[in-house]
Amino acid sequence: MINFLILPILIPLVTGVLLIFAAKHIMLQRLIAGLSALITVIVSVLLVKKVNNDGIQTLNLSNWDAPFGITLVSDMLSALLVLTTSIIALACVIYSFRGIDEDREKFYFYAAVNFLIVGVNGAFTTGDIFNLFVFFEVMLMSSYVLIVIGGTKIQLRESIKYLLVNVISSALFVIAVAYLYSVVGTLNMAHISVRINEISELGQPGIITVIAVLFLIVFGLKGAIFPLFFWLPGSYYAPPAPVLALFGALLTKVGVYSIARTYTLFFYQDGGLIQQLLTILAVISIILGIIGAIAYWDIKKIVIYNIIVAVGVILFGISAMTQDSLIGAIFYLIHDMNVKAALFLLVGIMAAITGTSDLRKISGLIKRYPGLGWTFFLAALSLAGIPPLSGFVGKLLIIKGGFESEHYWGAGIVLMSSLLVLFSIMKIFINGFWGTSRDYEGADKVSVKRMMAAPVILVAIAVFYGVGSEFVYPYISQAAETLANPGIYIDAVLKEY
């Protein structure tokens, strides 16, 4: 079936529409949302297998040959990210059955989640730069809905900021596409690469570099790199836990993915300037992220700032541009999506039990909730990249790549960032789970066991992902190979070109 790769976009899309019809029936909504998320996961697994067996999958929509129509491209990177997204979506949907209030469920919560997944999967899959913009908008509009739904004061206030920043970044995206179109006259990403390659024999023209930087700003705003990340901590603080998990795990990563894609496909012949810029920004992001992470006594904030650290680490891997560092970056990207989702859900449970996210008001949780405590402990170690859990191999390869490309300082900072990440996250464990146990009002109403299902699945994946790196490695290295050799991607898209 040639349309197979569109299914991870199409299934959530149809589900989202159906959920509009089912808005008033919560149980029906849960059933549809859960089932469809499960099916999407299965389909994504099959897609990864298909890409593994048959090579890069492409689909020329409306049957117009590339580069004239819109082409969807599932290479291994995209397929893996789609799979990860689908898994996280499933986890968040399951969590939401207990973790979100019924009022929100009635007001199209699940529909918005599904549309968000449409946008994210679409952004990972599309091979057309303007279509990427459209999927960004799908994703963003859904995120606007998710961040504001419920209409509490903090949500409304932070939504304004979130919206404003993203409206600006969207406008910049449009003009970046406009500039690019002016110079190369095409929108298909493989075709853009071919054309830039044609004119870059004597070095990449300056205007391409300028456009590259503009794209970096656009995607950097989404991916929350320094100095474009200011909006993130506040905005992510506002929505409820499952939404936060989706945002923290997926949204910034779409920005990171886009940087990885465009910088390896179009802008790789620049002779170092952009790479250097990227490296510097990545390292500063790590540092500022860490400073933020250790600064706060709020469990949500701590994890939120860790998003910025992770983005920096991944980008550092991408900017080092060695084979190892690219493999490491992809390893780490997928790891981080998974483990961030788990952490946000766990932090959500903590907040649900205690009614606060202020760490100074929480203590001794492990006595009553040992399962929660140990799941958190494992997730925390994963986040810090402690072997054999999931973060390790990625970090190892990124650092190795960093040393190889002689970015000693940067690689050293990535290395030592683990320590402070660990410190920041273990602060939650030491103070929140250890210590004298307290009684919390309303803690009995929280069905912790049922809420635990989703994070436990994610943490189990993290463990497998780390211990079973050998199984994962061939896929990841295949994904990195496409990044390292744009020719593979181009040949797959423009077969007869």
Add this chain to the structure above:
Amino acid sequence: MEILISVIVGILFMSATYLMLSKSLLRIIIGTAILSHGAHLLILTMGGLKRGAAPLLGESASSYSDPLPQALILTAIVIAFGVTAFFLVLAYRAYQELGTDNMDKLRGNEGND
């Protein structure tokens, strides 16, 4: 012509930026609207202006103006409309709930200490 429009686009962006930096929510939203106007004009300019007839077949023209940017703009306009509408309602609700439209008073410091 392209040069003139480029300058106009620059002015639109300037105005939009200025408005978005102000404190009043209304001005900010107006700024975003102007921003999208600027972006749309820019796409058209980048496609090249006036190189032939309108992209409608049957007018027996020898050349047509570039239809692709026009299609992109149409998509962008509609999306911008959706976003602007959303933003407006958000502002309206925020004003209802928070009692101010001054961004300076909408800083917030949850979990910030």
Add this chain to the structure above:
Amino acid sequence: MKTNDVILQTATKVVLFLIVLFSVYIFFAGHYTPGGGFVGGLLTSGAIILLLLAFDMKTVEKILPVNYMYMIAAGLLFAIGTGAGALLFNVPFLTHAFTDVDLPILGHLSLHTAALFDLGVFLVVVGVTMIIIKTIGEDD
């Protein structure tokens, strides 16, 4: 926004009729001349808004008992369905088909699945515009 201006109401009905007619024309002409689902949809909703201005919300709801949220969903389903039809024939998603037919009375007609797709667009645009106007209107 209640008003009893008979002249306005009568005029509205006439204008409404014209606008709807025009928007339907625009919608169908889209493939050949300027227009299409967007503009058609926007014009139609413009007409309904005009109706709203002339009469009150309740009257309009009586004339057009539509759940606009469902309308949006239906529009989306239309658009997706047009595309997904291709899945049955194992051709790329959204592949359109068209054929020319000569019908006894209507004469030469071009049947185009793109028109169905555009109908989806039309429905969504009307639905969305109406939802926005209505929810804000009701909140006042």
Add this chain to the structure above:
Amino acid sequence: MSLLHLAIISPFLLAILVPIAYKLFRQIHTGWFVLPLPILLFSYFISYLSITSDQQSVTKSFSWIPALGIDFAAKVDGLGLLFALLISGIGSLVVLYSIYYLDKNKEQLNTFYVYLLLFMGAMLGVVLSDNLIVLYTFWEFTSFSSFLLIGYWYHREKSRYGAQKSMIITVFGGLSMLGGIILLYLMTGTFSISEIIAGSDEIFSHSLFVPALLCFLIGAFTKSAQFPFHIWLPDAMEAPTPVSAYLHSATMVKAGIYLVARMSPVFAEHSLWLWLIAGFGITTLFWGSFSAVKQTDLKAILAFSTVSQLGMIMSLLGIGAAALHFETVDDSYFTVATTAAVFHLINHATFKGSLFMVAGIVDHETGTRDIRKLGGLMNFMPITFTLAVIGTFSMAGLPPFNGFLSKEMFFTGMVRVLEMDIFNLDTWGFLFPVLAWVASVFTFIYSMILVFKTFTGKFQPEQLEKKPHEAPIGMLISPIILASLVIIIGFFPNIIANTLISPAQAAIMPVEGYVYDTHIYFWHGFTPELFMTLGVITLGILLFVTLPKWRRVYDFLPEKLALNRFYDSGLSGIQHVAHKFTKWYMNGSIRNYLVYIFTFFIITLLSVLFLKGAFKFDASNVSAIRFSEIVLALVIAIGAITIMFVKSRLTSIILLGAVGYTVALFFVLFRAPDLALTQLVIETISVALFLLCFYHLPQIKDEERMPFKATNAVISIGVGLVITLIAFSAHSNKLFDSISQYYIDNTYEKAAGKNMVNVILVDFRGFDTMFEITVLAIAALGIFGMIKLRLGGGKKNENK
């Protein structure tokens, strides 16, 4: 997967079963389920002695992540086996001891034994891995299992503090070691220790060699609590005493020693290696023993004693490494230091293990560990007293105990430093024997304090929580076994000389074809070492007796060790500064954020534009301007500029509409009828929406101060300028024809339409359109939800 692998992971497997056993058999102390494992492991490892005694090794490999060169290669050689025996042997004794020490009704035994088993498995993994990544994995495991053990009584503030501290410092070292591992990999292309050692000659002059060396040393020093990283160890005493006995006599802290020994063949050729190790070791030795004297808590004395003893072993390894540096392994001149290191490692495990257990017994039976409250316990606990005497005398280096023998050899090693001529050691080398001697005096003193302040002197029952009595026999078995070892080794050191020590030495300093033969003599004649020992004893006794008189020396030092204070204030300071800093720039003001973002936008784009010479202005390719267009341009420009200064909301909205309609007119002029139509309708609806939503909003107030306005103006002009300049350049750089010709050619033929724009929208790029209406639909959902759902409880603000 071999039996050896199974042995290494067996503690982990058992750890899974422990909670089950705990649940099922609450009446039986969980320790009994655990005890058989270390005993079994010990006997299993004993069987390897026959191989290692011949100074051979066995390697069993098991693929883990072969793609990255990470194999779980388990290697048993003299060094690894020595440690494995210590881990399983002392492990058995500790488990036995803990069964009597920890009350099954009061303690969370399931977690305790899970942690302990995790730790045991991790340690076995560290010492038996031949792959550096696997070693690192287990290394971090030891850090975290000891973190959990130290924090076992997690409701205590001090336990949490100690756990966090040990975690931070040891993980820091672990990460540093990881850096070293990666550097080594870059030089050699392998993670296998054996292969790295085999190829170590070639990397000696590599520029990454020294950084790798330093990274490894930081790893080893933090783990082995070397100065100045030793500060975590005393706080780690918050763990239950069996844990301390285990972690700080034979295992955790010795991992650093192990690492240094293991990596010696790689790095020892470089003089920096031996100099740093010996230097830090001797400093630690001195500082630890000096600090131990002023402690009043039994376990604190033991903690500092451990620090000091580790320093001693470390410094010996450093000096022993000189044999590799000078390639004089075969003449035993410097290798005696290595022999002493290995020997003392074993001895330390025996006497320190028993002393920790003794301290535990005292604590358990009297309720305190404060030597100011203790005294005269000899009569109540004679067996414990005897054990304490054996342990402390051995530690003080008194004959006939094993500590005496290794201390003598230690002095020998130190004296021989004088012969080295690297790093000015010919001049400053005398410091080594001097410091060693002084430190030994302090060691003697605190050893005496330990035993005599506790067991002799005045008995103060009113200070004690419990009425003291001899410990139950179960609790005494383990220390008795250890103390017996102290004596046996003291009398018959050569039992272990060629079974344990030589094989370990062969692993630390492998030389092709050379077989080590160690023989330990009780009597060396009247050597300088002997006189040093006599001096230690004489001065030691003198100082011990006069202790109250000179104790004030310590008052001149700050109450809390400066280093500790540095750690505490550093940690809180970092957090404080981080908080201040983050709060400063993350101040919630969206305007500030936008200023940062736009500034970055302007600066980077402008600089890249000019750095790369990308700016281009080419007016040849442009279309002509008509008068009507100039008018429209003026309208739009004036509209856009005026709107910046308008205060009335209505005027603003009208001006916005004017701009929008003018854009629509532009679309007409530029042959874009579809766009014009859409823009017109949308602009109308938008303006209506603006009016509808902002009917209630207040007038725009002009409350912005002048500097603000100036910044805003500069930034806005900058943004506009950048956009325009890039537009010029992009337009002047049209390098390819657009793909649009395809649409013009094929719209009718293949898509059966005439309006190209519409055909693109519904057909060529119909996919875009599909999701664009999806965006609209989502917006509608959101708007609907925003208006209808109000969880914030806010009511409509009617009066404003």
